[in-house]
Amino acid sequence: MGKHRKSWFVATTAAVISLSLSVVTLANTESENTAALEREAVSIVKRFAGKLKPQLKQAITAAGFEHAINVCSVEAPKIAQTLSEETGWEVKRVSLKARNNASATPDPFERDVLNSFDQRQQAGEAPATMKHAEVVANEFRFIKAQGVEGLCLNCHGKSIAPEVQKVLDKHYPDDMATGYLLGQVRGAFSLTKTLE
Numbered sequence: 001m002g003k004h005r006k007s008w009f010v011a012t013t014a015a016v017i018s019l020s021l022s023v024v025t026l027a028n029t030e031s032e033n034t035a036a037l038e039r040e041a042v043s044i045v046k047r048f049a050g051k052l053k054p055q056l057k058q059a060i061t062a063a064g065f066e067h068a069i070n071v072c073s074v075e076a077p078k079i080a081q082t083l084s085e086e087t088g089w090e091v092k093r094v095s096l097k098a099r100n101n102a103s104a105t106p107d108p109f110e111r112d113v114l115n116s117f118d119q120r121q122q123a124g125e126a127p128a129t130m131k132h133a134e135v136v137a138n139e140f141r142f143i144k145a146q147g148v149e150g151l152c153l154n155c156h157g158k159s160i161a162p163e164v165q166k167v168l169d170k171h172y173p174d175d176m177a178t179g180y181l182l183g184q185v186r187g188a189f190s191l192t193k194t195l196e
Helices: 003-063 065-087 108-122 150-156 162-171
Strands: 090-094 131-136 139-147 185-194
Touching: 003 065, 003 131, 003 139, 003 150, 003 185, 065 090, 065 150, 065 162, 108 131, 108 139, 108 185, 150 162
Parallel strands: none
Antiparallel strands: 090 185, 131 139, 139 185
């Protein structure tokens, strides 16, 4: 190998190694950023649930499930809006069987993830463990399954008391969010953050 070819080979090899290290560093940085965004999203979901559940329980204790429906229809959207404003994320709840079509109908991405959650639940996975995070078109998307708990069945189950059904019909005339069984996926928290 001539001196010129040897120098070219050494320089080319060094450039390839440098580029490879840059790609690995970039991949590690992206992975760390994704993990940090996911932790942030999980924290926001916990804040949402931490604000809504106590209000629902208080409403049920004070005036029954009919009153809890009023809290859910008014307070849950307020909590989502407040968290969106405070965090810079779009925060909402979605479901394949939406109670409120105006705000809970999933977009195509959310629909695909919710369908996969249903399949995972049918295969035996608990909703509490289900989450999905992905970068889509310069947005970080995070979805956390919301499972049916015992308390949920009073307004989302197969046997709903007539007085509760009457209030549901008043607030949600196009309600599809009933007929659930304990442990099923009822919907999800869906969070979106635009990446810079």
